[in-house]
Amino acid sequence: QGNQTWRMVTTWPKNFPGLGVGAQRLADRITAASGGRLTIQVYAAGELVPPLQSLDAVIDGSAEMSHGAAYYWQNKSIALSFFTGVPYGMTSREMAAWVRYMGGQELWDEIYDQFGVQGFLSGDTGTQAGGWFRNELTGLSDVQGIRFRTPGLGGRVWEKLGATVTNMAAGEIFQALQSGTLDAAEFVGPYNDLALGFYQVCKNYYFPSFIEPGLATELVVDKAKYQELPTDLQAIIRDCSQAEYDQVASDFYANDPRALKTLVDEHGVIVRTFPDDILQAGADAAVEILTELRDSDDALTKKTTESFLDALSVLRTRSESTDGAYMQAREKFFKI
Amino acid sequence: MDPVFVGELLSGLMFFGIIGFLLLGFPVAFTLAGVSLMFGFVGMWFGVFDPSNFGSLANRYIGFMTNEVLVAVPLFIFMGVILERSKIAEQLLLTMGKLFGNLRGGLGMSVIVVGALLAASTGVVGATVVTMGLISLPAMLRANYDPRLASGVICASGTLGQIIPPSTVLIFMGDMLSGINSQVQMAKGNFAPTPVSVGDLFAGALLPGILLVGLYLAWSVAKAIFDPESCPATPVPPDEKKELLGEIAVALVPPLLLIMTVLGSILGGIATPTEAASVGAVGAMVLAALRWRLSFRVLREAAISTASITCMVFIILFGASVFSIVFRLMGGDSLVHEFLTNLPGGTLMAVAVVMLIMFLLGFILDTFEIIFIVIPITAPILLALDVDPVWLGVLVGVNLQTSFLTPPFGFALFYLRGVAPSSVSTAMIYRGVIPFVVLQLIAIAIMFAFPQIATWLPRAIYN
Amino acid sequence: MRAIALIVRVISGLNALVGNIFSWLSLAIVLVCFTVVVQRYVFATSYVWMQDLYIWLNGAMFTAVAGFALLRNDHVRVDIFYRPASIRRKAVIDIIGVIFFLLPFCWVVFAYGWPFVARSWRIQEASANVGGMPGLFILKTFILAFAGLIALQGIAMVLRSILVLNGKEELLPEKLRYERQDTAPAEVSV
Numbered sequence: 001q002g003n004q005t006w007r008m009v010t011t012w013p014k015n016f017p018g019l020g021v022g023a024q025r026l027a028d029r030i031t032a033a034s035g036g037r038l039t040i041q042v043y044a045a046g047e048l049v050p051p052l053q054s055l056d057a058v059i060d061g062s063a064e065m066s067h068g069a070a071y072y073w074q075n076k077s078i079a080l081s082f083f084t085g086v087p088y089g090m091t092s093r094e095m096a097a098w099v100r101y102m103g104g105q106e107l108w109d110e111i112y113d114q115f116g117v118q119g120f121l122s123g124d125t126g127t128q129a130g131g132w133f134r135n136e137l138t139g140l141s142d143v144q145g146i147r148f149r150t151p152g153l154g155g156r157v158w159e160k161l162g163a164t165v166t167n168m169a170a171g172e173i174f175q176a177l178q179s180g181t182l183d184a185a186e187f188v189g190p191y192n193d194l195a196l197g198f199y200q201v202c203k204n205y206y207f208p209s210f211i212e213p214g215l216a217t218e219l220v221v222d223k224a225k226y227q228e229l230p231t232d233l234q235a236i237i238r239d240c241s242q243a244e245y246d247q248v249a250s251d252f253y254a255n256d257p258r259a260l261k262t263l264v265d266e267h268g269v270i271v272r273t274f275p276d277d278i279l280q281a282g283a284d285a286a287v288e289i290l291t292e293l294r295d296s297d298d299a300l301t302k303k304t305t306e307s308f309l310d311a312l313s314v315l316r317t318r319s320e321s322t323d324g325a326y327m328q329a330r331e332k333f334f335k336i
Numbered sequence: 337m338d339p340v341f342v343g344e345l346l347s348g349l350m351f352f353g354i355i356g357f358l359l360l361g362f363p364v365a366f367t368l369a370g371v372s373l374m375f376g377f378v379g380m381w382f383g384v385f386d387p388s389n390f391g392s393l394a395n396r397y398i399g400f401m402t403n404e405v406l407v408a409v410p411l412f413i414f415m416g417v418i419l420e421r422s423k424i425a426e427q428l429l430l431t432m433g434k435l436f437g438n439l440r441g442g443l444g445m446s447v448i449v450v451g452a453l454l455a456a457s458t459g460v461v462g463a464t465v466v467t468m469g470l471i472s473l474p475a476m477l478r479a480n481y482d483p484r485l486a487s488g489v490i491c492a493s494g495t496l497g498q499i500i501p502p503s504t505v506l507i508f509m510g511d512m513l514s515g516i517n518s519q520v521q522m523a524k525g526n527f528a529p530t531p532v533s534v535g536d537l538f539a540g541a542l543l544p545g546i547l548l549v550g551l552y553l554a555w556s557v558a559k560a561i562f563d564p565e566s567c568p569a570t571p572v573p574p575d576e577k578k579e580l581l582g583e584i585a586v587a588l589v590p591p592l593l594l595i596m597t598v599l600g601s602i603l604g605g606i607a608t609p610t611e612a613a614s615v616g617a618v619g620a621m622v623l624a625a626l627r628w629r630l631s632f633r634v635l636r637e638a639a640i641s642t643a644s645i646t647c648m649v650f651i652i653l654f655g656a657s658v659f660s661i662v663f664r665l666m667g668g669d670s671l672v673h674e675f676l677t678n679l680p681g682g683t684l685m686a687v688a689v690v691m692l693i694m695f696l697l698g699f700i701l702d703t704f705e706i707i708f709i710v711i712p713i714t715a716p717i718l719l720a721l722d723v724d725p726v727w728l729g730v731l732v733g734v735n736l737q738t739s740f741l742t743p744p745f746g747f748a749l750f751y752l753r754g755v756a757p758s759s760v761s762t763a764m765i766y767r768g769v770i771p772f773v774v775l776q777l778i779a780i781a782i783m784f785a786f787p788q789i790a791t792w793l794p795r796a797i798y799n
Numbered sequence: 800m801r802a803i804a805l806i807v808r809v810i811s812g813l814n815a816l817v818g819n820i821f822s823w824l825s826l827a828i829v830l831v832c833f834t835v836v837v838q839r840y841v842f843a844t845s846y847v848w849m850q851d852l853y854i855w856l857n858g859a860m861f862t863a864v865a866g867f868a869l870l871r872n873d874h875v876r877v878d879i880f881y882r883p884a885s886i887r888r889k890a891v892i893d894i895i896g897v898i899f900f901l902l903p904f905c906w907v908v909f910a911y912g913w914p915f916v917a918r919s920w921r922i923q924e925a926s927a928n929v930g931g932m933p934g935l936f937i938l939k940t941f942i943l944a945f946a947g948l949i950a951l952q953g954i955a956m957v958l959r960s961i962l963v964l965n966g967k968e969e970l971l972p973e974k975l976r977y978e979r980q981d982t983a984p985a986e987v988s989v
């Protein structure tokens with residue numbers, strides 16, 4: 001078998017900080033590692049198909065790969081939400097542990113088998129920012145009726161808190177904020193949000209995103225074509241994705257704080273933390289939603305939710321007793 | 337043969353092939369799609385095109401079918417059609433004619449002002465030229481206007497619709513340019529670009545639109561002073577004068593309020609174009625109902641017109657998608673990129689060349705076909721050369737309007753020809769429109785010299 | 800020939816029916832969107848499904864009436880040479896256009912769109928927005944309906960052309976013949 005070229009469609013704009021860049025770098029990595037035997041040609045959002053049609057493009061064979069986030073396809077299977085992140089769910093380290101060591105990948109494969117594709121973790125934003133708000137939030141009552149852009153299950157959480165939730169693509173959010181259609185919006189974190197210009201309209205930047213404690217990106221490949229590849233090329237795709245999972249997270253960790261400094265120093269953005277009653281109500285709503293999913297009639301959704309919650313209850317013992325305790329100690333005592 | 341060369345050659349041939357086949361006269365949307373498919377299959381034969389790419393067609397189509405920005409299109413069309421079908425536009429024309437008729441040149445100026453008002457309430461160009469041709473042309477001829485001047489005034493002010501917001505052309509252009517701009521800026525490493533929206537384009541087009549209206553009016557004044565024979569006054573009988581005030585209150589004020597509400601809420605940053613459009617559409621129905629003109633028949637006609645015009649436009653977008661898939665994936669993009677970036681004269685020359693191509697295409701194609709084909713190919717390159725997206729979008733609009741006025745192929749001329757009495761010869765229409773083409777060129781020159789005329793307002797409003 | 804004329808009438812009747820019904824969606828778009836605006840600005844509430852609904856109605860409308868628009872000759876043509884051409888010549892152009900452009904296009908849209916739509920039905924796909932409309936698979940089906948309806952109308956055009964070339968156009972009712980369409984200037988062009 002000679003050299004071949006695969007098309008990778010993405011849900012991100014070209015060069016989009018962290019995510020779009022990560023997709024391109026993954027493509028370049030695979031091309032380089034395979035010595036050109038497998039060249040990956042990247043098509044940014046909208047170049048070949050609209051961003052939210054990327055998975056369909058792979059299933060339909062008009063692309064071999066898609067780089068995006070699994071929760072975009074929650075209308076194909078709600079269980080896919082878990083492979084991006086759910087409200088009050090896993091951090092990026094915990095997610096990798098579940099997917100690789102605690103049965104996550106097997107469930108993911110089972111879901112994607114229905115569509116003839118396979119998913120790999122391919123990046124992670126780390127814990128996101130909670131959102132941009134036109135007005136300060138002093139408590140839960142301020143959430144009533146605000147028009148908030150936030151997608152997925154996180155959107156349902158905010159709905160339960162009393163917000164009016166809409167979802168729109170990255171490129172449309174600014175316009176909606178500008179025109180007053182939205183009072184608030186969340187996208188990713190400082191590194192990305194700076195690029196979208198939200199600071200021009202909203203000055204209150206809230207942390208942390210309890211609805212998106214991490215956003216894992218995925219690489220989806222056409223399973224039949226993947227299995228036809230020689231094993232070394234299969235390994236290259238798999239391992240390059242794994243390398244990018246780490247690389248993208250590092251990119252966000254390095255650049256989020258720098259972007260936040262720019263936002264605060266140059267654009268007058270005020271960094272705030274959500275009031276406790278909002279965080280508490282968010283947790284209650286998340287419990288309700290996850291319980292609903294665990295009681296789902298769909299066997300695969302039920303199974304995935306159970307696996308995720310079981311893993312989370314194990315993982316959080318380490319995160320809280322070790323990482324969390326350390327973070328608290330460092331913040332409190334270590335001054336340098 | 338080098339596959340890159342074959343692909344680029346085929347995509348170039350395809351562009352000209354399409355223009356050739358379009359001249360047959362089969363509907364544009366399907367000719368675009370069909371010829372592109374043929375070239376796609378030829379490309380497949382040469383191994384430079386993978387037909388599995390057609391799998392993305394349905395993906396693109398559902399994207400258009402669920403596009404939030406573009407839904408403003410049927411809403412604005414509905415609003416315009418209701419105003420037209422319920423004769424509100426017609427009444428506006430007649431009343432304004434009476435209001436200014438007793439001035440020398442006044443009738444012509446009233447046609448220009450009403451043309452601008454209709455343009456601010458609708459995006460349907462052909463209908464405006466036809467309406468004004470049916471109502472204002474006979475009135476002007478009765479008042480002994482020079483038929484050449486009358487034709488020029490009607491064609492020019494009847495085509496203002498695509499410049500003066502709201503404009504369906506600007507909606508599509510805004511949707512395309514906002515995506516292209518954010519991609520281009522990020523590709524250039526500008527991670528904090530100023531976003532472009534339909535609202536920006538509407539705001540950007542307002543002053544150039546007013547400039548055009550001003551130029552038309554200035555020309556009318558000049559004619560009234562230096563060539564009084566061409567536009568005599570028509571004195572209004574005194575008894576009609578008394579009724580005039582009441583007529584103005586009924587015919588002029590309500591539509592004016594509607595227009596100001598719709599445009600004001602968009603330009604004031606209060607509502608999105610889509611939201612404002614739905615308010616405008618409901619408002620138009622209310623105005624029609626208040627005049628007892630909102631019959632089932634009017635609603636039915638409005639529904640059918642709206643559906644078929646919307647369909648016509650979106651189906652061109654469907655056809656153009658086939659073109660852009662084949663063209664892009666066979667390497668046409670890089671061909672255009674090489675051409676535009678290697679022109680002597682740099683950025684301005686690149687813009688000028690693109691404008692010239694669009695102007696010439698305007699002789700055979702309608703606005704939508706042109707922007708759906710040309711913008712996705714050329715705008716990424718021009719924006720990468722630091723051309724301002726709002727300025728570019730507005731310039732395209734004015735340029736295409738000019739093209740539609742230019743003899744012998746301009747669309748507006750055909751529309752007017754279709755409704756003009758035989759006493760007005762085609763040659764008269766052609767000669768009458770020439771001064772207005774010159775005025776358009778002056779406006780374009782002003783836009784090149786002072787780009788702020790398009791870029792200032794959006795920044796002032798939204799920042 | 801009579802059978803051919805009958806087929807033309809049946810197809811055109813179908814598209815006229817579909818077109819007349821689905822045109823009303825334009826009014827529905829206006830009303831639903833207006834309701835969303837009022838809810839948003841006056842009552843500070845909104846429903847994601849309603850935001851989906853008026854957008855989807857547009858998608859359903861313009862795909863469903865495409866065959867009707869073809870019947871009404873509303874799809875713009877480059878008419879420099881077409882408008883002044885004789886009816887026989889127009890008939891020939893329509894045969895060429897339908898066979899070489901329109902039908903292959905319909906086939907590609909249908910063949911490549913089928914698995915896309917079938918999958919959507921299989922998983923009963925809903926809106927990608929949480930809290931959005933159910934039944935995205937129905938909207939997606941309009942892509943196939945679009946291809947089917949314009950293919951049918953295309954076939955009717957070819958059959959009409961055959962009647963014209965055989966001098967039998969009078970078998971068709973007046974409104975389905977060529978002449979009628981050239982009397983009024985095209986109203987559209989936006």
Ligand code: NA
Nearest residue numbers: 186187188212
């Ligand atoms: Na987010």
Ligand code: NA
Nearest residue numbers: 455458497502
């Ligand atoms: Na307009």
